[in-house]
Amino acid sequence: MENRVTYTVYYEDTDSLGVVYYANYLKYLERGRTELVGQFGRPIREWNADGYYFVVYGMTIKFRRPAELSDHVDVVSAMTLESPFRALFHQRIERAGATLVEADVEVVCLGRNRAIQEFPAELRPGS
Numbered sequence: 001m002e003n004r005v006t007y008t009v010y011y012e013d014t015d016s017l018g019v020v021y022y023a024n025y026l027k028y029l030e031r032g033r034t035e036l037v038g039q040f041g042r043p044i045r046e047w048n049a050d051g052y053y054f055v056v057y058g059m060t061i062k063f064r065r066p067a068e069l070s071d072h073v074d075v076v077s078a079m080t081l082e083s084p085f086r087a088l089f090h091q092r093i094e095r096a097g098a099t100l101v102e103a104d105v106e107v108v109c110l111g112r113n114r115a116i117q118e119f120p121a122e123l124r125p126g127s
Helices: 024-038 046-050
Strands: 002-006 051-061 074-081 084-093 096-110
Touching: 002 024, 002 046, 024 046, 024 051, 024 074, 024 084, 024 096
Parallel strands: none
Antiparallel strands: 002 074, 051 096, 074 084, 084 096
16 A cells, blocks of 8 residues: 655745755655555554554665755655564655655554554554
8 A cells, every 4th residue: 555645845844955954854754654554544543542653663764855945745655564563664755756755664563551562453464
């Protein structure tokens, strides 16, 4: 499953050069992951209420081109489960089809006690 969400780059997202400040791309990626998880039938708030917390464990990111003030960027996200305990989100940020940022984000699932647990069945292949 793949999800695509479009965002506008606002002044608050940019640095003194008028391009998106590098750390703000992480916010766009987080929004993309949240939207993708929501496609599995429930918003993230409901997953959390049921004791499933999806936490970033690791990330590899490449910044290819900058996004600029007023650009419309697409965050494209796909997810695979590498194990019952770890998901890998393949994400990219695009402008008019050109890739600006690529990221692989490893996410683990924690329970209310902050211990690792399996991802819910609804997020596992074949469920």
